[in-house]
Amino acid sequence: MKGRTVKAARTRAAIVAAALREFSERGFMGARLDEIAQRAGVAKGTIYIYFKDKEALFEGIVREVLLPYSQELEAKAKERQPTTPTDFFENYFLPTVRALQADQRVEILRLLISEGPRFPALTEIYYRVLVEPNILKLQALLRRSVKPEAAVLADFPQLLAAPVLTGLIWNTLFERFREVDLEQMMRAQFKLISIWLKDELDEP
Amino acid sequence: MKGRTVKAARTRAAIVAAALREFSERGFMGARLDEIAQRAGVAKGTIYIYFKDKEALFEGIVREVLLPYSQELEAKAKERQPTTPTDFFENYFLPTVRALQADQRVEILRLLISEGPRFPALTEIYYRVLVEPNILKLQALLRRSVKPEAAVLADFPQLLAAPVLTGLIWNTLFERFREVDLEQMMRAQFKLISIWLKDELDEP
């Protein structure tokens, strides 16, 4: 692989990166292809060599960012299965959210929340590839970890993710008025949950 | 029987209702004034009698739906202050969310989540009028209700709202794959919290 192929791959990557920024700043309808082209340092026509139209571009970037992400998560999960909820929380969930915050992939999540209803096919991929498998794993873990009197907890694995989602949205909208510390809020929530868990060998 | 004012008010209301639907389906940029006019059963020009432009229409509907809502909440809060978190949850929070689900105002919340960053003035009103006062009240209530060892809980009053937000977003995106029962999820979350509260005289 040399010369033209390498350059083409770079061009494509530049378009994807520029499009991701533009789409997350302005949303699907608000994004301007002229602006994406300018940001990518290419002519507008070039975009149409790589993507059929604006919609294909949008779907393309979501897939290209999402799929490697899910593979990454799977690899992480495969290499060491979490044994307890605390293990899961400290060594898998928290690092994942930290990594998420640190790069541009949060933007994809925010994009999918607002544009999802208009891209049902994309929403389905997102659900099947990222949400469902992780929710099911978490649910299985909760089923064997919560005390019988709190069995209902295993019906709502979403409760662990709720502070993340809420914190991310809160900070995008209200950071300038009152910022929330996402990690601390997640820890507070986990503390709420952990008292209902069968005793593991932790707690300070 | 029909004064001009009455008819005008009806026309205006029809426009507001149609705009709310169109804006929540397509977002601000995606909404079409022709479509709003058709849904409202008026000509496009009519919209411009009542609203200066598209932006004024958007801000108008948000204010018109939001402000009565906050007045309603304030009235409810004034008529009987919640004494305990359980009282707050059962007699104020839960009914409020139930009412929210039952009418078109959830749409406004979803709209503000996706369009908020592009309408900072609107986001500020939303925060000042609805979010801040309620978060502060809840925080005050938590401060005097949680056991000292869980004092951190009072720093995150958002945790009570997190399942609502998460459930609403979950259901808009993923209802067709796996619906969550919002009320049950809220109850599960409240159960998590209630164990950290100083003993009140409840629990069945």
Place this chain on the structure above:
DNA sequence: TTTTTGTGACTGACTTTTCAGTCATATTAA
């Protein structure tokens, strides 16, 4: 090696479409 021919990534001016906003005209309540 040097020259010629072939290829496809890339360009940007151009065409087409889409829509917010306007306005001359019509309708209707008072």
Place this chain on the structure above:
DNA sequence: TTAATATGACTGAAAAGTCAGTCACAAAAA
């Protein structure tokens, strides 16, 4: 009658999408 309300064809600007032509590099021929 007249003032307020409503209409919808029209306009201009902006944005999506197209395509004939250019050029850098690769492959083949000399």
